[in-house]
Every structure is written in structure tokens, then in C-alpha cells.
Amino acid sequence: MSAETASATPPAPAKAVAGGGLRERKKERTRRTIRTEAFRLFREQGYAETTVEQIAAAAEISPSTFFRYFPSKEQVALADDLDPLMIAAIEAQPKDLSLLAAFKQATLAAFATLTAEEFAFEKERVELLYSVPELRGAVAQEVQRNLLMVAEIAARWTGRAPDDFEVLAFAGALTGAMTAFIDRDPFSPEQIIRVIEFLEAGMSSL
Template sequence: MTRQNDPMASGLRERKKQKTRAAIRRAGRRIAAAHGWEAATIERIAAEAEVSPSTVVRYFPVREDILLTDEDDERLEALLRARPAGEEPLESLRAVVVEAIGAALAADPEELRVRARLMAGTPAVRARLTETTAETGRRLARALADRTGRAPDDLEVRVFAAAVLGALREAVLYWAERGLAEDLTALLHRTLDTLKAGPSLPARP
């Protein structure tokens, strides 16, 4: 009999959960890409992923999270914590974000484009994006606090994290709203350069 605290059994269960979660995400994104988000019902996603509707709801109580959530938050936090200790926080974030986006574009550029289009064009997805950004912000604040010797709830840490995440969100929406034609990596650099320069907005020459 397998013991509940058997590390091997726990590892197998976790891998199975990850595979199920990934299958549901792929199904939802395929349906949304082909037919629009409204067509991506729980029942249709379940059939595409070959799971029950209750399984979809158990893994994703909020349907929009099928599009918006993945393991990126944990990976980005780990990458940020691994950056050189004396590096300026904004430059650490620049390196981490550019690396992550580069990897996503190399692995599955169409998935990233689909997600961006739906974020920009679907009100429910866009609203949920704002909500899920809060958890990402808490992770980012913890990592930044550890790197700078501050508390995660310091005002400066919270403002910095919120400013960066808000700016990156706007960069992705800008990219999608303009037909995904521009170089996303260049847009991210431009976005972070704007933050680095401070809150000024000179008129165009």
C-alpha cells in the first residue's frame, strides 16, 4: 500500500496535476483562438481536454484564469532572486522579463499572441488580468524586499512593484492593440526605460 507521505507518490500526483492543468489551458486557448472567448465554455473546454467539467472548475474556479495563469510567477520570482545582489532592481527586472518573454516567444509565439489579443479585446479577461496582477505584485514585492533589505509592505516597495507591473501590462496591451506588429522585446525595453527616466512626459518634437 502506498503511504500518503511517500515522496515518490506525492511527486507523481503533482506531475499528474500539472499535466491536467496544462491540458485544460491548451484546450481553452485553442478554442478561444479559433472561436472567441465566449465560445470557450467550461463544457467545451472539458471535452477538448478530455476531463470532466468539474475537473476544469476544480483547477480553475475562475474561467478567465485558464488564459491568464501559469507557472510564470514562480519562475520569474526565482529568476529575480538569482540576479546579482548589487544590481539595480529595475535592471534586474529588465533582465528577468526580457529572458522570460524571449523564452515564451521561442517556445510558442502563437500562444503568447493569442493571450495578448484576448487580454486586449475581451473585457472579462482584461478585468481578471487586473485582479490576478495583485498576486504577482505580492510575489514581486517579497522578492524586492529581500533584495533591498526592506519590508514587503513598505510603501516604496509596493509602489515600485505596482508601477513595474502596470507598465508591463500596458506594454502588452499596446502591442496587441496595434496588431502585434511591433517587436515585443523592444517595447518592453522602451517601457522600462520610461520608468527609469521618471514620471515626465515631454511633448513630441
């Protein structure tokens, strides 16, 4: 991605360490700095042209320290800080809701916690993933990871096994529907809700 096609927003600060100790806060600052500098370099000179060594130098750390936080350059872009927020939001939903209704309410709750800066970064991150050819293979792996994560959530919600036929079918339908629209409007809560409501209605409008 060129500098012209990416926005100039820094990465979202993680919320998980808000009450953590000094060591945890220091580690999170370092992680955040790595992502800030990495995305700045991606915007300025392109993803493919940016090296781990350049990111480390910009973050004022050694390459070995970089690899303690991220196993590769692509993981800087792939790391999804919203997963813990979404999982916590789903688990906080009333158990008398249907699974799709729980996902819908959790989506609204998770997005409501994001600042404008955090939202802008996540939108830029998703746009980067789906516009850089070098990341396409990693995106396919990410889709599979998301499917398994949804299956785990669905299994806990229903009391079934993660490899249950209907659990996997649900996870595949939800993940596939989300992925089908990701490059049309990356990181859009309205689009996510529309997909969930369409599935919730049994796709009856077709």
C-alpha cells in the same frame, strides 16, 4: 475573441515539472491539455460562447476534474506560467545590481528560456485578456496581483517590508508603466526593456 483574431498556437508546456515524479508529470499533462483545448475552442467559437463543460469534454475529463485544476473558465486564460520563471530569474541576479537592473536582466533571462511555441502562446493569451470584454474585470484584478507580486520581490531584494512606501511606489510605477503599453504590443520583451530603461534613467528624457 473570434477565430479570425486569435492565432492557432497551443499553450506553452510548463517547465517546472521537468524533473518531477510520474504523478506530477501526469497532472501537468492534464493541465496542459485543458489549456490547449480551451484555447482551441476560444479561437473557434469565441470566449463567451465556450463553456466549462465543452472544455472538459474536449479534454476528455469531467467538469469536476476541470475545477480541480482551474477554479473557473477565466482562470484558464489568466493563469500566468511565466511568474515562477521571472521570480527565479530575478532571485538569480547578482545582489550588487540595482532593483531595476535586476528586473531588466531577469526579463532577458526569462524570455530567453521560451521556445517559439511558448512565446506565441503567451502572446495570444495576453491578447485574449485585453480584447475580451468579459475578462476586463479579471484583468483589473490581475494588475493588482502583479503589483503585489512586484512589491514582494522588491521587498525581498531590498530587505524592506512589502508595504514600505518606496517599495509600493516602485511596484506601482513598474506595473503601471507595463500595463499602459500592454494593448499596443502584447507580450513584447523589447517594450518591457524600454519601459525599465526609461524608469531606470529617472524619466529624464521628458
